[in-house]
Amino acid sequence: MSDPVVSIALLTKNGAETLPAVLQALWRQRVVFPIEIVAVDSGSTDDTLNILRSKAVRVIEIPPESFNHGTTRNLAMQACAGQFVVMLVQDAEPVGDQWLNAMLEPFVSDPLVAGTFARQQPRPEASEITRRYLARWVAGSPQPRITAGTSVEFETLDPLERMDRSTIDNVCACIRRDVWLEWPFREVKIGEDVAWGRDVILAGYRLAYAPDAVVIHSHDRSPRYEYQRTRDLHEQLGELFGVHTIPTFGSLARAISTTALKHLWWELGEPRRLPRALALAVAWPLGQYVGGRRLSQRPSDRGLLR
Secondary structure, eight states, X not given: OOOOSEEEEEEESSOTTTHHHHHHHHHTOOOSSOEEEEEEESOOOSSHHHHHXXXXXXXXXXXXGGOOHHHHHHHHHHHOOOSEEEEEETTOEEOSSSHHHHHHHHXXXXXXXXXXXXXXXXXXXXXXXXXXXXXXXXXXXXXXEEEOOOHHHHHHSXXXXXXXXXXXXXXXXXXXXXXXXXXXXXXXXXXXXXXXHHHHHHTTOEEEEEEEEEEEOOOOOOHHHXXXXXXXXXXXXXXXXXXXXXXXXHHHHHHHHHHHHHHHHHTTTOGGGHHHHHHHHHHHHHHHHHHHHHHHTSXXXXXXXX
């Protein structure tokens, strides 16, 4: 068999519930080139490893304590032989048999595209809050786009514009291997995808959103989890782009009150979901506020550029 043109890199841990459908969707892709699937598993204790191996997936096992969003993806990239490597989480199920072709199309039409990312659609059981926020995210849009920039131009943009230019989402993204060799993922707790996006944009490459490539992916996580994730993410976004969406206690109070009203309206028809809706109305703004505060308390020599 010839070397694969495209590799699929799966990061797994206890994914037995979702992996069969994901793997079935991957192997039914209609492509004219060879592919491979490589999984990096960080300590599964369910049937994940058996499922992967039964579906012709090469597995690399690492201790759970060694997992890091950036370095573990670098390990996956190193293990893959493809010219293009799709980063896919274990519960993002590709839709249709042309998903992979749609992920690759922007690379064919533009040699400066370093990475593409797919459209995400919510699971059938997703809450109304999850559906609303996913629809507002760039990876929920039906419109394709390509972003680019120069280092001089980048510094003239406001923080949210910098972040927008750099956005790529590793829920389902495809990376040009030659660019990754020059710009590997950073060792970060969260946000390794936008950090990489920033690096390659500043290096003169482009990022493409491919909405014709669709995956089913959404979560209704606990408010505690969402607070911690939002806090860590906004600390990282502040460092990368200068983003500080809720800088004062007054703006925090306003954000909580307006978010609570929206959430109550959206979930009015689901009374059992109202307690979580109100808790999320606190968790998300509070995470943004605390994340920004944590960044401001770091030593002053921590700048935006590495």
